[in-house]
Each structure stands twice: as structure tokens, then as C-alpha cells.
Amino acid sequence: MVLARHRDIGYATSFPQELVDLVIGFLHEDISTLKNCTIVSRKWTYKSRIHLLRTITFDLTPSALIIRHSLDDALKNKFSLLQQILTSSPNLKEYIHSVELKNLQLQNEKEGDAYEVLASILMSLLRVERFSLNNLRWYNCTESLKGAISHLLQLSTIKHVELQAFAVRERLSLMRLLTYPTNLTFLHLKRIECRDYHRGDEMVNEKQAFAVRELKAFYVDATHCSCLFDWILAPKSSLNLGGLTTLHISDGCRPNFAERLLRLAGASLEHLELGMGYVFDSHLLNIHLSDLPRLKSLELVAESSISLIQKLFNKLDQPHPLQQISVTGATPNSGVCNWGILNSHFAQPALKQLRQVEFQIVEKDWDEDDLEMLYDQFPTLEKRDILRIREVKGKSALDHYLSSPS
Numbered sequence: 170m171v172l173a174r175h176r177d178i179g180y181a182t183s184f185p186q187e188l189v190d191l192v193i194g195f196l197h198e199d200i201s202t203l204k205n206c207t208i209v210s211r212k213w214t215y216k217s218r219i220h221l222l223r224t225i226t227f228d229l230t231p232s233a234l235i236i237r238h239s240l241d242d243a244l245k246n247k248f249s250l251l252q253q254i255l256t257s258s259p260n261l262k263e264y265i266h267s268v269e270l271k272n273l274q275l276q277n278e279k280e281g282d283a284y285e286v287l288a289s290i291l292m293s294l295l296r297v298e299r300f301s302l303n304n305l306r307w308y309n310c311t312e313s314l315k316g317a318i319s320h321l322l323q324l325s326t327i328k329h330v331e332l333q334a335f336a337v338r339e340r341l342s343l344m345r346l347l348t349y350p351t352n353l354t355f356l357h358l359k360r361i362e363c364r365d366y367h368r369g370d371e372m373v374n375e376k377q378a379f380a381v382r383e384l385k386a387f388y389v390d391a392t393h394c395s396c397l398f399d400w401i402l403a404p405k406s407s408l409n410l411g412g413l414t415t416l417h418i419s420d421g422c423r424p425n426f427a428e429r430l431l432r433l434a435g436a437s438l439e440h441l442e443l444g445m446g447y448v449f450d451s452h453l454l455n456i457h458l459s460d461l462p463r464l465k466s467l468e469l470v471a472e473s474s475i476s477l478i479q480k481l482f483n484k485l486d487q488p489h490p491l492q493q494i495s496v497t498g499a500t501p502n503s504g505v506c507n508w509g510i511l512n513s514h515f516a517q518p519a520l521k522q523l524r525q526v527e528f529q530i531v532e533k534d535w536d537e538d539d540l541e542m543l544y545d546q547f548p549t550l551e552k553r554d555i556l557r558i559r560e561v562k563g564k565s566a567l568d569h570y571l572s573s574p575s
Contacts, residue, residue, distance in 0.1 A: 244283035291317035322349035485519035509546025
């Protein structure tokens with residue numbers, strides 16, 4: 170739909186405002202249409218801007234910039250325009266609920282001017298619920314930007330925090346950032362790096378002064394920062410994982426950390442995702458389904474899932490509420506027939522509430538005979554009509570699952 174670039178055209182002002190707001194509300198995820206709505210009529214502009222500004226992303230990917238020397242002024246103009254909009258309509262700040270900063274790398278002093286404007290914008294926000302930092306080196310940030318980020322994390326409205334490709338020099342800096350959100354319920358950590366995790370150790374006990382945060386969802390991906398794991402699992406950590414309902418652990422995490430985390434949160438978990446590849450050896454993970462008494466959904470992404478499934482489902486004595494199982498992985502070297510040994514595990518009387526078992530198989534040379542052979546290995550599941558099998562093309566697909574939470 171092409172909308173005219175005129176203000177207050179007849180048909181745009183004849184509709185009741187309540188209907189206009191309702192229609193624009195249905196477009197809350199259609200960015201291009203919302204942008205068109207802002208130029209139809211003054212009556213359409215405000216509500217459209219509310220949805221456009223609900224999530225703001227500052228993505229400064231260098232590869233997307235054609236001429237580097239023009240970046241400084243372009244950044245400042247871009248940030249200044251947003252600041253001007255928020256200054257002219259201060260009520261819009263209340264509708265900004267999600268902020269993402271990506272690829273913020275200070276290159277020169279001129280560029281620092283643009284980040285000063287960005288810091289000013291962030292300091293003016295008071296209702297943000299979700300905050301994401303992606304590809305950022307904390308030690309390269311300006312002091313004003315550090316202050317603005319700390320301000321956002323300390324907002325009482327912040328519930329969802331994501332740190333990806335995030336690097337600090339001292340682990341204390343990371344701990345302070347994670348203890349700022351007072352109502353944090355969702356935390357996603359991916360590729361966290363501590364350059365000098367021994368520095369500041371004498372001040373680590375400072376974390377004991379913070380109130381405990383009751384996490385409900387925790388995603389940890391490809392993070393080799395040992396000091397971070399030790400702090401998270403410390404008895405006096407400010408992050409309480411005992412009430413987790415959703416947990417995602419991917420390849421790259423130490424097996425002993427994964428097992429300790431599962432035992433700590435096992436009693437309350439309802440959704441569990443485990444991604445295990447070359448680094449994560451499933452044989453080192455000693456956990457049983459009885460240790461997860463409330464689990465309803467289980468997703469496994471592994472090079473070979475059979476040994477882990479056998480360990481998880483071995484001899485269930487008590488009824489279990491598990492309803493859904495999803496397994497993504499490569500077929501064993503000895504053939505698809507080996508998957509049949511899982512039929513007895515999934516068909517146990519204790520799993521009467523099981524409603525779906527899905528296999529996503531990574532196999533380069535797949536044909537219909539192989540598919541039929543795999544179905545034949547699960548007669549009980551087929552009889553109950555709860556078995557689903559899908560093919561995932563190529564090993565790169567498996568690598569994608571191992572690095573990305575669903």
C-alpha cells in the first residue's frame with residue numbers, strides 16, 4: 170500500500186481517532202508501514218511513533234558503512250535527530266521498552282562526540298524493560314557511555330538483559346553490571362570475555378551487599394569465562410538460580426558447570442535446552458530426568474544424542490510431566506537403526522503425558538528408505554501418533570543450532 174506524502178488529507182482525518190489507533194496497533198511489528206503512517210496525517214503520527222520507538226537499535230557495524238570518514242558526522246546527526254524527537258515529544262520516552270547497542274567501537278575522538286549524544290539519550294530513558302549489548306568492549310567505552318549504560322541497568326523496569334560478545338578487563342566490572350538490575354528475570358550471556366579476571370579479586374565480596382535477583386530464564390552460550398561461572402554458582406551470588414523455569418546451555422560451557430547449574434535449578438525447571446558439540450562431552454554430564462521433576466519441554470542439540478538420552482531416561486520409576494522432546498543431531502556412524510534403542514526409553518509408563526517426540530536429523534545422504542527405517546525403530550511412538558521426523562540439511566545447520574538458542 171502506497172500512502173500519499175501529505176498532511177491531514179481528507180480520508181485520514183475523517184476516521185475516529187480510536188479506530189485509527191486500533192488499526193495502527195495491529196501494525197506494531199510492520200516497521201515500513203508504520204513509517205508510512207507517520208507521514209499520512211498528524212493524527213496518525215503520534216501513535217505510529219509510539220510503536221516505532223518501542224524498540225530502538227543502535228547498530229554501528231563497520232562493514233555497513235561505505236565511507237569511514239563520513240561516519241562521525243552521520244552518527245552525530247542520527248543520534249541528534251532521535252534526541253530532537255524525544256525532546257519535542259517527551260512522552261514518547263515512556264514507550265521505549267527495548268534498547269539494543271551493537272558494535273559500538275570508539276575509533277577516534279570525533280566519534281566520541283556522537284557517543285556523548287547517545288549517552289544523553291540513554292540517560293533520559295526511564296521505562297526500558299529489555300537491554301542488550303552486542304559486540305562491545307567495556308574498557309573502550311567513554312565514561313559518559315559507561316554511566317548511561319549503568320543508569321539503564323539500574324532502572325527498576327529492567328527485566329531482560331542480554332550480553333553478547335562482551336569483553337571486560339576485570340571480572341568485578343562484569344559482576345557490578347549484572348547486579349545492577351533489581352528486578353532481573355531473564356539473562357542471556359554469550360561469548361563473555363574477561364581479559365584479566367584476577368584483577369579486583371580483593372573487592373569481589375562487594376557483591377554481597379546487593380539484593381538477590383530471582384532469575385526465571387537463563388541462556389548461556391559459548392562462554393569460557395571460568396570466573397563468571399564460579400561467581401554465578403557461588404553460595405552468596407546475587408543471582409538466585411533456584412527458581413529458574415527456562416534454561417539454555419550450549420556448546421562451550423564446562424560440563425561441571427552445566428551439571429552444577431542443572432542440579433541447582435533442576436527442581437523448578439520447566440523448559441530445558443542443551444546444545445552439546447565438540448567441546449561439551451555429554452558423557453561428563455551426570456543428570457537424570459528424576460532430577461528435573463517439573464520439566465515439560467526438553468530440547469537436545471548434539472553430535473550424538475543417544476548416550477545422553479539413555480542417561481537421562483534410564484529406568485523412570487515415578488510418573489513424569491514431560492510433554493515434548495526435540496532432538497537435533499547427526500545420525501550415528503553405524504546407521505539410523507541404532508536410534509531404535511530410544512523407543513523403550515520414550516515409551517516408559519512414567520511418560521504417559523508425552524505428547525510429541527521430534528527428531529531433526531542432520532544427514533547429507535538422506536533418502537526415503539532411511540526415513541522409513543528410522544520410523545520403523547519407534548513402533549510405540551508411531552502407534553501413539555506422537556513421532557515427528559524432519560531432515561536438516563548439512564552440518565552447518567547443526568552448528569547453527571549449537572550456537573543459537575531457540
